Amino acid sequence: MSRLLSWKEVPVAGWLEKKGNAKEYETGDWRTIKPVWIEKNCIQCLRCFVYCPDLAILSQGEKVAGIDYQHCKGCGICANECPSKPKALEMVAETDSE
Amino acid sequence: MPNLKELMQHESFFSPGHRMCAGCVAPLVVRQVALAVGDTPVVVANATGCLEVASTIFPYTAWRCSFIHNAFANAAATLSGVETAYRALKKQGKINKEIKFIAFGGDGGTYDIGLQSLSGAMERGHNMLYICYDNGAYMNTGIQRSSATPLFADTTTSPAGQVSSGKSQWRKDLTAIMAAHNIPYAAQVAPSHFMDLMTKVQKALSVDGPSFINAMAHCPRGWRYDTREGVELTRLSVETCYWPLYEVDHGKWKLSYKPKEKKPIETWIRKQGRFRHLFTDKGQTEIKWLQQRVDEEWSKLLERCKEVG
Numbered sequence: 251m252s253r254l255l256s257w258k259e260v261p262v263a264g265w266l267e268k269k270g271n272a273k274e275y276e277t278g279d280w281r282t283i284k285p286v287w288i289e290k291n292c293i294q295c296l297r298c299f300v301y302c303p304d305l306a307i308l309s310q311g312e313k314v315a316g317i318d319y320q321h322c323k324g325c326g327i328c329a330n331e332c333p334s335k336p337k338a339l340e341m342v343a344e345t346d347s348e
Numbered sequence: 349m350p351n352l353k354e355l356m357q358h359e360s361f362f363s364p365g366h367r368m369c370a371g372c373v374a375p376l377v378v379r380q381v382a383l384a385v386g387d388t389p390v391v392v393a394n395a396t397g398c399l400e401v402a403s404t405i406f407p408y409t410a411w412r413c414s415f416i417h418n419a420f421a422n423a424a425a426t427l428s429g430v431e432t433a434y435r436a437l438k439k440q441g442k443i444n445k446e447i448k449f450i451a452f453g454g455d456g457g458t459y460d461i462g463l464q465s466l467s468g469a470m471e472r473g474h475n476m477l478y479i480c481y482d483n484g485a486y487m488n489t490g491i492q493r494s495s496a497t498p499l500f501a502d503t504t505t506s507p508a509g510q511v512s513s514g515k516s517q518w519r520k521d522l523t524a525i526m527a528a529h530n531i532p533y534a535a536q537v538a539p540s541h542f543m544d545l546m547t548k549v550q551k552a553l554s555v556d557g558p559s560f561i562n563a564m565a566h567c568p569r570g571w572r573y574d575t576r577e578g579v580e581l582t583r584l585s586v587e588t589c590y591w592p593l594y595e596v597d598h599g600k601w602k603l604s605y606k607p608k609e610k611k612p613i614e615t616w617i618r619k620q621g622r623f624r625h626l627f628t629d630k631g632q633t634e635i636k637w638l639q640q641r642v643d644e645e646w647s648k649l650l651e652r653c654k655e656v657g
Contacts (some may be wrong), residue, residue, distance in 0.1 A: 260407050270412035272365035272403065280370055296352060300383070300542050301579050303376040305364040312353040321364035325371030325568075326576030341576075 252276045273321075277304065281324030283341045287317055292338035298328035350384055350546040358387045359412065366403040366410035371575025373582060374399050374481045374565040376539045378452065381479060384546035385553070390448045391416070391430055395423035395457030398488040399481065421461045424469035424478055427451045431474045448553050449476035455496035456486045459522050470529040470558045477552045480522065481565035491570040495520040498590070499641065500634050501622045503570070508625040513634055518641060526560040527596040533559035535595035535604075540583035544593055544604050551597075564591045572621025584616040589646040594653060603653040610646070613639045 252275045261267055292314060299307045299314055306322035308315045329339040360382040368375045378399065391414040394400040400417050403410040418426040427449050437443045453462055458480040466478060485503050486492040493506040497515045502508040506515040527534040532555040537545040545563070552559035566582050568575045585591040588611045593604040614635055617623040626634050 255407060264406060266407060266409050270361075270363035270410060272367075272405075272408040272410035273363045275365040275367075275408050277365060277367060296356070299356065300352070300380065301376065301539075303368065303372055303374075303379065303578070304366075304370075305360065305362070305379055309356055312356065318364065323370035325578070326574075327371060327376075327578050330576040331579050 252279075276320045277323050278318075278320045281319075281322060281344055283324045283326065284319065284344050285317055285322065285324070285326070285329050285339050285341055287314070288336075288338050288340065291334050291336050293334040295333060297331050297333065298339060301327050301331050303327065349543065350550055352383070352543075352546075355383050355386050355546070361385065361390060361392070361411065361413040362403075363410045363412055365408065367405060368398060368402045369567075369569055369575075371568040371578050372398070372565075373539060373567070373578045374454070374483060375403075376578070377479070377481045377545075377563045377565050380539055380542050380545050381450070381549050384549040385448070385450075388448050388553070389413070389445060390450050391427070391434075393417065393423045393427035393430065393449075393451040395451070395453035395462050396420040396488075397454035397457050398483070399452055399454065401488055420457055422465045423451045423453045423457060423462055424476075425465035427476050427478075428469040428472060428474040431476050435475075449474075450553075451476060451478045453478065453480050454486075454488070455480060455482040455484060456488075456494045458482075459495045459520050466526075466560075467529065470526065470531050470560065473557050475557060477549070477559045477561065479549075479561045479563060481563050482522075483565045483567040483570065484519070485567070485570050487567050487570045496522070499638055500626060502625060503622070513625060513631065514622070521645075523560070523562045523594075523596075526562075527599075527601075529558075530599065531559060532557045532598055533595070534561075535559075536562045536564075536591065536593055538564040538582050538586050538591055538593060540579050540586065541593060541605060548595060548604075551595075570622070572624075573619050577619060581616065581619060584611065584619075587611045588613050588616045588642065590616060590642055592646065592649055594649065601649075601652045601654070603649070603655050606655065613642050 306318040332339040362382045394417045493503040500514040502514045508514040523536045535548045
């Protein structure tokens with residue numbers, strides 16, 4: 251879980267020092283189910299990349315490279331939209347994945 | 349046509365770690381807009397709403413671009429001021445960058461509360477793009493009806509029960525209202541058809557003058573469906589012709605997507621808990637009404653676009 255900042259760490263007067271620093275806040279612990287990317291099934295259609303509301307599909311160059319579990323909220327849109335057969339994204343229960 | 353593989357190389361102006369609900373389609377709209385914008389510098393204004401509240405929780409911000417929020421009612425007015433200041437500074441030679449201006453508002457902040465400031469900004473002809481993400485109610489404050497809520501939807505201020513069957517009015521056709529301002533570009537989009545969305549955003553940013561885009565944004569919390577179905581349902585809203593994709597380019601109406609087979613409205617509303625009360629014996633007449641009204645609106649649009657039905 252993301253640690254709350256102490257009063258000494260919070261910037262003075264509502265000033266934000268970094269742009270887009272929400273990235274430092276982890277929303278991955280909201281998840282109850284998680285997507286698993288199966289590379290060998292992936293056809294690189296990039297749909298999961300375009301449809302992920304949390305920008306949690308990692309890319310490298312022009313290809314999908316994995317999932318950002320720090321920010322993925324486990325909504326399941328990526329697995330639902332994955333067109334490849336068999337699917338390259340599957341949802342598994344968070345507890346079963348260890 | 350935007351080149352996705354090229355656009356994905358740029359850092360998005362919207363960052364992960366925003367605290368919109370899991371499965372919310374509104375950040376998906378912003379994400380696709382950010383993809384379409386690429387590396388063009390932008391200034392974003394936000395009306396109060398889910399997006400503003402959940403993306404700027406202190407001491408974090410999900411925006412990598414310049415961002416301004418003022419009040420619920422005046423995202424368009426605020427941004428038109430910023431745009432005017434930019435033009436003045438440019439004239440004085442103090443800025444020489446090309447900057448684009450984008451405002452985001454929910455349906456509450458656009459259809460209802462922000463309508464007059466939006467109308468004013470469009471009429472004055474500011475060089476800005478206003479994007480409304482329409483999730484069909486005041487989701488941020490607890491699912492109260494707005495003028496974008498569909499007919500017969502159950503919300504906390506139009507509750508379905510023994511006497512009422514949800515909201516009793518049809519939704520406001522905001523895209524047509526904006527087109528009636530005679531602005532250079534107005535369009536309706538859905539994130540399920542992302543190429544269409546990105547093309548329209550690029551087009552809207554390239555015109556000289558104000559432009560308006562109305563985007564469908566499903567809300568799993570308020571519409572009561574499984575989070576995984578967000579994009580699937582968005583696609584259905586287009587296929588059932590409840591949310592047709594079209595553009596009004598310099599006064600010319602053009603249909604962007606015509607479903608091969610028009611699906612019955614029932615296929616879309618069946619999956620949403622807010623229409624649950626219609627799936628009883630007495631709800632059948634209401635579904636018929638709904639279908640009839642959707643058909644009427646669709647044929648009206650076909651006529652405007654000079655398409656044959």
